[in-house]
Amino acid sequence: ETGVTQTPRHLVMGMTNKKSLKCEQHLGHNAMYWYKQSAKKPLELMFVYNFKEQTENNSVPSRFSPECPNSSHLFLHLHTLQPEDSALYLCASSQERWGRHEQYFGPGTRLTVT
Amino acid sequence: AQTVTQSQPEMSVQEAETVTLSCTYDTSESDYYLFWYKQPPSRQMILVIRQEAYKQQNATENRFSVNFQKAAKSFSLKISDSQLGDAAMYFCAYRSEGGVLVVSNFGNEKLTFGTGTRLTIIP
Numbered sequence: 036e037t038g039v040t041q042t043p044r045h046l047v048m049g050m051t052n053k054k055s056l057k058c059e060q061h062l063g064h065n066a067m068y069w070y071k072q073s074a075k076k077p078l079e080l081m082f083v084y085n086f087k088e089q090t091e092n093n094s095v096p097s098r099f100s101p102e103c104p105n106s107s108h109l110f111l112h113l114h115t116l117q118p119e120d121s122a123l124y125l126c127a128s129s130q131e132r133w134g135r136h137e138q139y140f141g142p143g144t145r146l147t148v149t
Numbered sequence: 150a151q152t153v154t155q156s157q158p159e160m161s162v163q164e165a166e167t168v169t170l171s172c173t174y175d176t177s178e179s180d181y182y183l184f185w186y187k188q189p190p191s192r193q194m195i196l197v198i199r200q201e202a203y204k205q206q207n208a209t210e211n212r213f214s215v216n217f218q219k220a221a222k223s224f225s226l227k228i229s230d231s232q233l234g235d236a237a238m239y240f241c242a243y244r245s246e247g248g249v250l251v252v253s254n255f256g257n258e259k260l261t262f263g264t265g266t267r268l269t270i271i272p
Contacts, residue, residue, distance in 0.1 A: 037193050077153070078240065078262040125194065135182050135201060135244075138260060140194035 038062040041126050041141035048116065049149055056111040056144045058126030064139070066132035067109040069101060072123040072143070084109060085132045116148045151176045153243050155263035162231045163271050169216075170226045170266045172241030180246035183217065183224045184260070189237040197239070200224065202246075231270050238265045 039060045048054050060067065069081040081095045084103040098120075100112040109126055123145050127138040152175045162168035174183070181202045188194040200208045200217050207215050212232075216225045228235055241263040 037195060039193070075158075075264065077264050080260070135199065137184065137196045137199060139196075140186075142191075142193045 037139040037141070039126060039128055039139050039141035041124075041144050043144060044142060045145045045147075047147045047149060048113070050116060050118075052116075053112070053114040055113065056124055056126075056146075058109040058111075058141055060107055060109075060126075060128040060139070060141075062128060062130075062139060064128035064130050065106055066129045066136075067103060067106070068127040068129075068138065069109065069111055070125040070127065072125055078125070082111075083132065090132070113146075116146075118148050121146055121148045151178075151181075151243050151245070151261045153241055153261050153263040155239075155241055155266050157266045158264070159267045159269070161269040161271055162228075164231055164233060166231055167227060167229045168231055168268065170228075170239050170241075170268065172224045172226070172263055174222050174224065174241070174243050174261075176222070176243065178245055182244045182246070183215075184242040184244065185213070185215070185224075185226045186240045186242060186262075187235075187237045188240065188265075189234075192237075194240070198226065228268075233270050233272065236268060236270045238267050240265045 042057045065086055067084045071079045082101045083090045087103045098115050102110040123143040125143045126141040129136040129138045154173045183200045185197040186194050187197045198208050198210045198213050200215050207217050212229045214227045243261045
C-alpha cells in the first residue's frame with residue numbers, strides 16, 4: 036500500500052449520470068494529482084492541486100470537475116461523460132510539487148461509461 | 150515540451166535472468182529528474198528508481214539499476230536476477246527541476262510518462 040486510497044475501485048455509469056471519485060492520502064503531502072490512464076496511451080495529467088489550490092488544468096473538458104477541500108482529500112466530479120472517457124483514473128500525491136519528489140499513486144478507479 | 154519514448158511495448162525474460170528496458174526522452178533543459186515506475190497487474194503504481202540529471206553516477210536499488218546517458222538522452226532500466234514478482238507494466242517518467250520562486254510554471258509540475266513496457270517473467 037502506498038498510503039493513497041481511492042474509492043470506488045470500479046464504476047459503471049451512463050452518460051447522463053453524475054458520480055464522484057474520491058482520493059485520500061495519509062502521507063501529509065501537499066500536492067495531489069488526477070491522471071487518466073487509457074490503454075496504449077501515456078498517462079495523462081488532468082489536474083494538479085498544491086495546498087488545496089488548483090495549479091493546473093491540462094485542457095480537461097468541463098464534464099470533469101475537481102475539488103480539493105483539504106490537502107488530504109481530492110475529488111473528481113463526473114457528469115454527462117462520453118464513452119471515450121472510460122479509463123483508469125489514478126490519484127497521486129507528493130510531498131511537494133517540484134522536481135525530485137516522487138509521486139505516490141492510488142490503486143485507481145476503473146471507470147466504464149455506457 | 151518534454152517527451153518520453155518507450156519503444157518496447159512488451160518484453161519477456163526468463164526467471165533469474167537479466168533484462169533491460171529502454172527509455173529515451175527529449176528535453177532542452179539541463180536540470181531534471183528521471184523515474185522508473187512499476188505498475189503490477191491490479192496493483193498500485195510504485196516508484197522503482199530515480200535519477201537526478203546532475204548526478205553522473207547511475208542510480209541503483211538492489212536488483213534494479215539504470216544506465217543514464219545524458220548526452221544521448223537515454224535512461225534504461227536493468228533488472229537483474231528477474232523474479233516472478235517483477236512482472237508488471239514499467240513506465241519511464243521525466244520531471245523538470247523546480248524552485249520556490251516559480252509559482253505558476255505548469256511545466257515544472259508535470260511528470261511526463263512514456264507509454265510503458267509490459268514485462269513478463271517466464272518461470
